[in-house]
Amino acid sequence: MSAAPAASIPRVLAVGWWFHLKMLSRSAFNGILQILWPLFFATIAFFLYGIDGDDRTLLYASIGASVMGVWSAVSTSGSGAVQRERWQGTLELLVAAPVPLASVLLPVTTAMATVGLYSMVTTLLWGRLLFGIDVSIEHPWLFAFSVPATVLAIGMLGFLLSVTVVRYRSAWALGNAFELPVWLVSGFLVPISILPDWVRPISWVLAPTWGVRAIRESALGGHPLPDLLLCLLLGTVYLLVGVFAAESILRSARRNASLSLS
Amino acid sequence: MTAFVNATRIFFLGGIMSYRALFNWLSPWILIPSFLVGPIAQILLFAFLGRSAGVASDEFFVVGNALQYAAIPCLFAMGNTIGDERQEKTLGIILSTPAPRVPLFLGRAIPVIANGFLVALFSLVVGGAIFSIDVPGSAYFPIAVVTLVASFSCTGLGLVCAALSLRVRETAVLANVIFGVLLVFCGVNVPLDSLPEWMQSVSPWLPLTHGIAAARRLADGATFSSVTGDLFREAGVGALYVLIGMAMLSYFEWESRRRATLEVF
């Protein structure tokens, strides 16, 4: 008898992504909330900008607001992703499988980010139908690249978050604490130039900052390519740090018996 | 007399125990992100949004969001205490006891109100400090009173939520949606007169609307006696929801027994 052949990592990622997407789509209630939640915030932004803003400001806000949902899907559920597997009793099985833990966790958060796409579309439609914000896209091709790139990079940020909080048993409570600050600091609703100077470097290391800029530039007309590349570069850095963190956390989990609840 | 003492015990002990079991909130790991980081982040987000849109003052957003955050523990904790007990199958055990229902459920509200009150005050003080808002020192006590009343009225709405949790499985979703509605309709971030008319006509019937208006005027230096009207309206709205909530609880309890939905989830 011989050992099972090594699993192919791209296949594990793709199948895992589909598997988790299927699971997420099974909870209608959560799906509805995922779509409604950012809409409340978007609505407030539209009202405030609508008081004496011009069309271009509203368009700016509408595009930024549409990405909020991608991050909220990832931040609220990503921080609890590992915890959920632990409660279900599947975490031990995933760790006992002969693939790196990172390749099991990464699809969880990218699937969540993908679900955030629903919210993106809904927010744009909401702005269109209720506030008359007409979104026309200048560079459709670049737009079509920028959106998935941003979703992917946000998924990677969520992955980094999920592995760094893995030892933290109440990680689900962290979602809130990360959701709004990233909206603010990444400039989804307000230009980062009005934030205090010391916040600037934090915005720069957040991939969503560049992702939302790329999406805006390609919709409103501009040069999204540098932003797009920076967004992907940062996403890759998150990935590498996350993979490294996952392995070292796993070693410590084996030492400290923190995988199961018992 | 014994009946009264018993009711009081049920009121306090039952309340504190179920709340502790739910939030396990003695853990700083949950307390800090949920109740301290959360409200400050919300204040910052909307204050900068206001600055960017050139609408209202920092103070407008600090007061509005600090008070609104009182709603979070009230909505979630109330809804979840009952929803969770249904999931953990302890609800059937509790309802099979002869304990009087009113103190049983209202008792669960006391720690929730206290929590909401503290969260709101904390956010007000820290948010005020961040944006160096000049609130007259004499206004703090009256604002605290307003906050307490607003926490009470949010708990009333939380009780309605709790009653619904006997029927609906996804109480957390429900509470989130209510939270969002309060965020938009109660003048937390959008000045009431900037809302469409149909929304303006809903606002007075929601908790927080009158409380936030009162707190803003107090922060601007108004006297306590000039906001008592708002305060009574806020308390009245709260009492209305408590009554609705209790009525729904007793109706659903009876219904659940008839249709055996208590332990079905």
Add this chain to the structure above:
Amino acid sequence: MTVIEVSSLRRIYRTRISPWRRGSREVEAVRGIDFAVERGELFGLLGPNGAGKTTTIKMLITLLLPTSGSARVLGHDVVEDPRAVRRRVGYVFGGDRGLYERLSGLDNLRYFAELYGVPAREQKARIAELLELAGLAGREKERVEGYSRGMRQRLHIARGLLHKPEVLFLDEPSIGIDPVGARELRTTVADLRNAGTTVLLTTHYMFEADELCDRIAVIADGRIVAEGTPAELKSRVGEGSVVEVEVFGDAGSVLPALRALSGVRSAVVEERGHSEVIVVRAEPGAEVTQGVLGALDGISLGRVATRQPTLEDAYVELVESA
């Protein structure tokens, strides 16, 4: 060939006392155990709850690091080379956790097939074969949340076998299953063994170990207190008889007096339905019935019986004396 080699294996757990204060408590769950399992053997770790069975298994399947000592599975060190171990072993635990409830049984199997690197073109046939084995064929498209406990357990076993592991670790697989389900489970396990899979099984059911295992190690309080074939273990208490007395009243208080009788090896109280039964094990050749009844003077007695010892008696005696 030796498939599992365990020597001087120890594991200590440290638990924080409270989130507010520093300091921790130490619990030594496994206190230096040694055993070896040969290829094709069905080896049982038998012991009460909390004896260290699960901790031992988790060290062997690389979920926990040993505090000291060493363990090798199929020649691979569990600390040095965890991935090699993981690829060759299967792990199944009892109870109904550990499944993705919202998805179907088929989805669950497909996902783990991918994680275990079952080649894409073999997956379909392998999964169909395992669904057949687990008696889930025809229901594989239903969501797991609607499965019974027995079905979940069989799905777990199917999952553990996806990659045709050379060694299968079964951690209390029959927990919470009805008697018929448990019997089917035992048949499945026996079939696996007959097909050449090495199995390490933990259980606290005596008859299960007796029926299935080639060899048993009895573990109590983190130590192995006896090891051998079921027959060997039985023979340790094989001579001498067992006296059972049904009592109504305070049975616990007379135990010291019973244990002090000459010729008595052990005396314990067992709950059986509504009554309590005092079980006294005698030394070989000793006649203790009269003495026992004498010591029970004043307590209301029910049925009295004398019988030959079983594996359960051997087990209770080993665990009691640990």
